[in-house]
Amino acid sequence: MTPAEQHNPCTNPPYGIQLAGIGAFVPKATLTNADLEGLVDTNDEWITSRTGIKQRHIVSGDETVGELAIAAAKDTLASAGMEGKDLDLIIVGTSTPDTIYPAVACQVQHAIGATNAAGFDLSLACSGFVYGTVVAQQFLMSGMYKTALVMGADIHSRTVDWTDRNTCVLFGDGSGAAIYTAEQGAPNRFFANDLHMDGSFGKELTLYTNFDNCPTVEPRTPRTKPEQLLYMNGREMFKFATRVVPESINTTLKKANMTLDDIDYVVLHQANIRIMESMSERLGIPPEKLITHIAPVGNTSAASIPIAINHAVRTGKIKKGHKLLLCGFGAGAAWGSTILEWTAVDQRPPLSEAAMADTAAAHPVLEPALA
Numbered sequence: 001m002t003p004a005e006q007h008n009p010c011t012n013p014p015y016g017i018q019l020a021g022i023g024a025f026v027p028k029a030t031l032t033n034a035d036l037e038g039l040v041d042t043n044d045e046w047i048t049s050r051t052g053i054k055q056r057h058i059v060s061g062d063e064t065v066g067e068l069a070i071a072a073a074k075d076t077l078a079s080a081g082m083e084g085k086d087l088d089l090i091i092v093g094t095s096t097p098d099t100i101y102p103a104v105a106c107q108v109q110h111a112i113g114a115t116n117a118a119g120f121d122l123s124l125a126c127s128g129f130v131y132g133t134v135v136a137q138q139f140l141m142s143g144m145y146k147t148a149l150v151m152g153a154d155i156h157s158r159t160v161d162w163t164d165r166n167t168c169v170l171f172g173d174g175s176g177a178a179i180y181t182a183e184q185g186a187p188n189r190f191f192a193n194d195l196h197m198d199g200s201f202g203k204e205l206t207l208y209t210n211f212d213n214c215p216t217v218e219p220r221t222p223r224t225k226p227e228q229l230l231y232m233n234g235r236e237m238f239k240f241a242t243r244v245v246p247e248s249i250n251t252t253l254k255k256a257n258m259t260l261d262d263i264d265y266v267v268l269h270q271a272n273i274r275i276m277e278s279m280s281e282r283l284g285i286p287p288e289k290l291i292t293h294i295a296p297v298g299n300t301s302a303a304s305i306p307i308a309i310n311h312a313v314r315t316g317k318i319k320k321g322h323k324l325l326l327c328g329f330g331a332g333a334a335w336g337s338t339i340l341e342w343t344a345v346d347q348r349p350p351l352s353e354a355a356m357a358d359t360a361a362a363h364p365v366l367e368p369a370l371a
């Protein structure tokens, strides 16, 4: 490990961090693999075996990423038993804001009455939630802020080319969030972090904007098809992620003086079931320790990790005292890991019997059940 990797600011910081709540929201409309068969030359068997995805939730009409984020923020506040005014900081990981400005964080701040909060958006695609979590930790451990809402929110159904079967089958829309709190002298429940980026992989996964030049100068070179805003070399991203993610997980464990035996659950970015399984095999993670929640929602980019955690909490899998290892990875390329202990006691009313029965079904989705 390099000296920077060896230094662990999570060891006895002035302010210790706890996790206070989790929440999520996905839009109502769904798109199944069968629906996709009507759009592109694909089939349920290919999508299921290559990705593990059965359906995605997608925005419809004028729904916005801000609305998804606001609903997830309200769910997370309910989980923590808090109100908007209790928050000091709002960080929203998103690569698909409806407006570049105002930031989605500003929209959330206004809608939930977080009158005391500062905040910003963080654009690191699928690593946004883990990066946001580590950034929030620095504000909290230093004592600058006491309560932080960290979110992931993305709408890729408006960025993919619906005639490109290589990408349109992968993504779903959604938002998820967590609230972290800090207290002076309290034990820190975050144990170690590891963040990286490698811009040389930028060309393998790119989401273009569509802004044009001033008419008095030479126009920008148009892309072949204007609808192709998102380009992904899936094979290269797969190879890249399965190499760097195990390294990052091992570094984070080493920094925390832990092994996988100390971890109850590993929550990877839910990019694709085969990526998660391949990483687990390399690391020797037993299948029962791997949280997967991709079949009913697809790859929800920055939202995938909190959506998966929320589902595991709602269904009673993740409980107080469990140690979690989170790892986000994706476009940039950017990737990072963090280890934390689950300290939250969920204040939301328990799920209805019908919702719990749904968890036994093949593709349980609890998030839209939000009141």
Ligand code: ACO
Pocket (backbone or CB within 6 Å): 041, 042, 043, 046, 047, 050, 051, 125, 126, 127, 165, 166, 167, 169, 205, 233, 234, 235, 237, 238, 241, 271, 272, 275, 299, 301, 329, 330, 331
């Ligand atoms: N249906 C049927 N056939 C398809 C489809 C489809 N939807 N998509 C591709 N194929 C075909 C290809 O055309 C190719 O056919 P050919 O052999 O005749 O050329 C064949 O299937 C194999 O294609 P591959 O691209 O090699 O398929 P692969 O097994 O690699 O799976 C996938 C593709 C699922 C995209 C995979 O590479 C992947 O998940 N990569 C990683 C994605 C990722 O992690 N991204 C980063 C996170 S997302 C973010 O940051 C925003």
